[in-house]
Amino acid sequence: MAGLYLASQSPRRTELLTQVGIDHIVVSSTYEEANKGYDDPIEMVKEQALGKARAAVGVPEGSIVLGADTIVVLDNQVLGKPHDESEARHMLERLSGQVHSVITGVALLIKGQEIVFHNETKVYFKKLAPFEIESYIASGEPMDKAGAYGIQGKGALWVEKIEGSYTNVVGLPVEHVYDELCKALGAK
Numbered sequence: 001m002a003g004l005y006l007a008s009q010s011p012r013r014t015e016l017l018t019q020v021g022i023d024h025i026v027v028s029s030t031y032e033e034a035n036k037g038y039d040d041p042i043e044m045v046k047e048q049a050l051g052k053a054r055a056a057v058g059v060p061e062g063s064i065v066l067g068a069d070t071i072v073v074l075d076n077q078v079l080g081k082p083h084d085e086s087e088a089r090h091m092l093e094r095l096s097g098q099v100h101s102v103i104t105g106v107a108l109l110i111k112g113q114e115i116v117f118h119n120e121t122k123v124y125f126k127k128l129a130p131f132e133i134e135s136y137i138a139s140g141e142p143m144d145k146a147g148a149y150g151i152q153g154k155g156a157l158w159v160e161k162i163e164g165s166y167t168n169v170v171g172l173p174v175e176h177v178y179d180e181l182c183k184a185l186g187a188k
């Protein structure tokens, strides 16, 4: 397989690819995310993923490039990464006791094609007490994560159940990525 370049600074995405044995090289992307101006959250994450992949830096000709973008959607409203603690508090208060979707858009640039898809997981959140929200924010965990929580960390305490892919919530639906890679490479 041609080399796979992951255009992402998310530690979770490289960990997930490593976990399942997909060799890759992490590179940066010059793409600037803009979460505004989209009516459809799915179109938004797909566009952002494609933008990140297209703007990958230092990728040799003929390589495979992967870009991804993850958001939380509650009542048709997009929750990205909180800018500060008060935004994180507000997000967690809104998620408390509710069901939301985590949507990841993925773009694969492979053999001259742009393959773009998404994956959606429903997450059922427990009701959070104010002291739980405060101690969670004080832990620092919410700050670099869409929706201000990490299911792979202390945020696991707030999740009652999920419907769909777990890895998708963490930031990259690796089983879906693997299927698309196999299809594109004619391996399956």
Ligand SMILES: Cc1cn([C@H]2C[C@H](O)[C@@H](COP(=O)(O)OP(=O)(O)OP(=O)(O)O)O2)c(=O)[nH]c1=O
Residues within 6 Å of the ligand: 007, 008, 009, 010, 011, 012, 052, 068, 069, 070, 071, 072, 081, 102, 144, 145, 146, 147, 149, 150, 151, 152, 155, 169, 170, 171
């Ligand atoms: C909901 C959820 C999100 N997240 C993370 C995954 C993503 O890293 C982040 C969403 O932000 P993204 O903008 O998708 O990604 P990023 O800025 O971290 O990295 P890059 O743009 O360079 O690819 O939220 C978790 O780690 N756990 C969770 O449970």
